[in-house]
Amino acid sequence: MFNYYKLIENKYIILSFRMILGSVFIFASIDKILHPDAFAEILHNYKILPDILIYAPALLLPWIELIAGSFLIAGIFMRGSVLILNSLLLIFILAITINLVRGITFDCGCFSTIPGESGSVYFLLIRDILLLIPGALLYRNYMKKRR
Amino acid sequence: MKKIIVEILSILITALVAALIFNQVSGNKTPMFQNYKSTESVDLKHNIETIDIEVFRYYLERGGTIVLDARSGEEYISGHIPGASSFSNNEFYTIFKERGELLQLGNTVIVYCSGPSCEDSHSLALKLAAKGIEDIFVFGGGIEEWIGAGYEITGKNI
Numbered sequence: 001m002f003n004y005y006k007l008i009e010n011k012y013i014i015l016s017f018r019m020i021l022g023s024v025f026i027f028a029s030i031d032k033i034l035h036p037d038a039f040a041e042i043l044h045n046y047k048i049l050p051d052i053l054i055y056a057p058a059l060l061l062p063w064i065e066l067i068a069g070s071f072l073i074a075g076i077f078m079r080g081s082v083l084i085l086n087s088l089l090l091i092f093i094l095a096i097t098i099n100l101v102r103g104i105t106f107d108c109g110c111f112s113t114i115p116g117e118s119g120s121v122y123f124l125l126i127r128d129i130l131l132l133i134p135g136a137l138l139y140r141n142y143m144k145k146r147r
Numbered sequence: 148m149k150k151i152i153v154e155i156l157s158i159l160i161t162a163l164v165a166a167l168i169f170n171q172v173s174g175n176k177t178p179m180f181q182n183y184k185s186t187e188s189v190d191l192k193h194n195i196e197t198i199d200i201e202v203f204r205y206y207l208e209r210g211g212t213i214v215l216d217a218r219s220g221e222e223y224i225s226g227h228i229p230g231a232s233s234f235s236n237n238e239f240y241t242i243f244k245e246r247g248e249l250l251q252l253g254n255t256v257i258v259y260c261s262g263p264s265c266e267d268s269h270s271l272a273l274k275l276a277a278k279g280i281e282d283i284f285v286f287g288g289g290i291e292e293w294i295g296a297g298y299e300i301t302g303k304n305i
Contacts, residue, residue, distance in 0.1 A: 033169065036177045044183050045237070054183035059170055063162040071158060080154025 008137050009144075017134035018072050024131060025069030025085055032062035046095055047102075064088070072138075079142045086135040089128050096125045195272045197287040198257070200296055206255055206284070213250060217260040217267040218290075226300040228259065228293055236260070236267040239274050247278060256283045262291030 007013060032039040040058035043049060049057065064084060072081040100121065170177055198206075206212040207230070215234035216223045223233040234242055250256055256275060260267040268285045275283055286292075294300060 036170070040177065040183060051183040052180065055177055055181060056179050059166045059177055059179060060162060063166040063169070064159065067162045067165065068158050077154035077158055079151050080158050083151060084155060084158055 009141060014138065014141055017138050018075075018078070021082070021085055021131060021134050021138065022069040022071075022073035025065040025088075026073075029062040029065035029069065032058075033066065036062075046099060048095055048098065061088075078138075082135060082138045082142060086132065086139055089132050089135055093125065093128050093132075096121060096128070100125070195269070195276060195283055195285055197285045200286070200288055200292050202284075203257060203259075203286045203288075206257055212255045212257060214286075215256060215258045215271065216290075217258050217271040218265075222261070224302065226290070226302065228290065229299065229301045231259070234258070234271065236271040236274075239271060243274075243278065250275065250280050251278075254282070256280055257286050258283070259286040259289045259293075262289040263287055265289060 036055075036058050039062065040054050043054050043058050044051070065088065068081040068084040068088075071077050072085065170179070207214070214228060214231040216227045216231045217234060217236040218227075219235050219237060220233055223231075223235070227233070232246075234246075258268045258271045258275070260271075268287075268289065272283050272285050288295075290300065
């Protein structure tokens with residue numbers, strides 16, 4: 001019988017997952033770092049955070065994405081990086097879902113602060129859920145190694 | 148467990164330091180702990196003119212004017228200025244993709260929302276201006292002033 005667990009523990013598969021997840025977050029962070037005001041407006045439009053808590057995450061979040069994504073690719077603090085990136089994905093999924101349930105239409109701002117550049121919100125939700133797959137497998141792999 | 152916490156803290160501190168340094172050295176310095184204030188409405192006062200109901204009526208009678216309702220689709224359906232199209236500010240990017248080209252034909256564009264205190268019309272006007280639409284005004288009194296002046300409203304007209 002084919003051993004799936006052995007496959008997902010293959011070093012090349014793990015490396016590919018690191019590259020995919022890391023580069024997605026690095027790519028997603030660049031435009032937000034360069035345009036914090038535009039990203040602040042996008043966070044504001046999510047209507048989840050109070051006004052006093054808009055600028056701090058608008059400044060910090062893209063840098064967390066960049067640093068954790070870069071560390072994951074470079075092989076530095078991999079457990080911490082993958083845990084942070086998975087947490088961010090869960091937060092994004094939760095925020096998008098809350099607004100879809102509330103019927104609020106908004107610009108995701110996931111990859112770009114340019115209006116409409118990020119694509120359909122449903123597509124982004126599915127993409128974030130799909131990104132959780134390599135994220136979860138990487139996390140499982142690193143936690144297993146630790147035991 | 149302790150090692151993971153140290154790793155997470157190291158990443159977060161590195162990100163915090165990088166963010167603070169970048170924010171200080173970049174020309175676009177953003178305040179970290181301050182109530183969010185849309186830069187749009189500040190810029191708008193300098194760039195986009197707010198018109199009163201008389202001027203608004205003049206543009207309607209003159210023709211060649213596109214009137215946009217910046218409120219939500221539900222509010223629009225419940226009653227809007229006759230001839231206005233729904234262009235919810237909250238759905239700007241989706242709607243602009245579908246109908247943005249129609250606004251770029253050289254017509255005068257006038258946007259309104261609920262009343263003098265709502266921000267959606269101002270926000271929408273600036274977004275449209277950023278998309279290259281030049282001849283644009285905000286009807287500041289909005290639907291409140293329109294109804295208050297005794298003019299009729301109508302149902303769905305998307």
